[in-house]
């Protein structure tokens with residue numbers, strides 16, 4: 001089984017079979033991201049993918065979920081994705097859910113009917129790095145999508161019956177846009193109303209262009225307490241129908257797993273207690289954080 005280069009998957013896909021259908025990211029411009037720098041974007045052939053699936057089939061039904069890599073694999077057309085999903089059904093018929101990374105580009109290049117076809121062929125969940133609901137922040141990090149496009153993305157996935165797992169990034173607006181980032185992210189999440197939201201905390205890594213901006217003084221990462229305040233604002237000001245909201249990714253200082261709206265008061269109390277204490281005892285130490 002061949003996975004080319006470093007491969008990333010969402011934490012909730014830790015037990016899944018990983019099948020690389022693209023290498024790298026077709027966008028590869030987000031200023032905070034160093035995941036696929038130096039990795040040329042390539043679409044794998046169906047023959048290569050089928051061989052990978054056959055390699056996994058030899059082990060039998062050990063895993064029930066499968067995740068399609070790399071960075072924005074949903075950018076492929078349905079014409080390319082449908083044969084992949086068909087091959088998964090034929091080769092690994094025990095797979096119950098297929099997941100994929102996708103963003104506004106990958107969803108909006110498909111009609112609702114095409115998304116329904118993908119759903120019927122086995123696509124169960126799209127993991128979408130929304131990062132911020134603040135258009136100014138989105139432009140500054142070169143996300144390549146807008147707030148309105150995120151809302152349309154959520155709407156099409158909902159109509160197609162595909163689960164939408166949204167990722168937002170604490171600190172990505174910098175000190176300058178910290179408040180706007182949090183407030184606008186809360187209102188965007190309310191409009192999108194996805195079933196899953198994961199809040200991650202930005203770490204500026206040397207490979208990412210943001211690190212140069214940080215060194216030049218053009219970007220300043222909010223300090224820990226401000227990051228917690230962003231989390232608080234997002235929880236306090238968002239209104240979900242039914243959302244599993246978590247901040248238990250390795251990058252976060254305060255891991256939380258909740259169901260909103262039911263757990264809202266409890267979550268706010270936890271954050272307020274930490275903020276009021278003034279200390280850092282309840283926060284994850286720097287050495288335990290991951291990307």
Ligand code: SF4
Pocket residue numbers: 025026027028029030033034035036071072103129
């Ligand atoms: S964050 Fe996602 S879309 Fe942006 S460059 Fe990285 S992999 Fe590509």
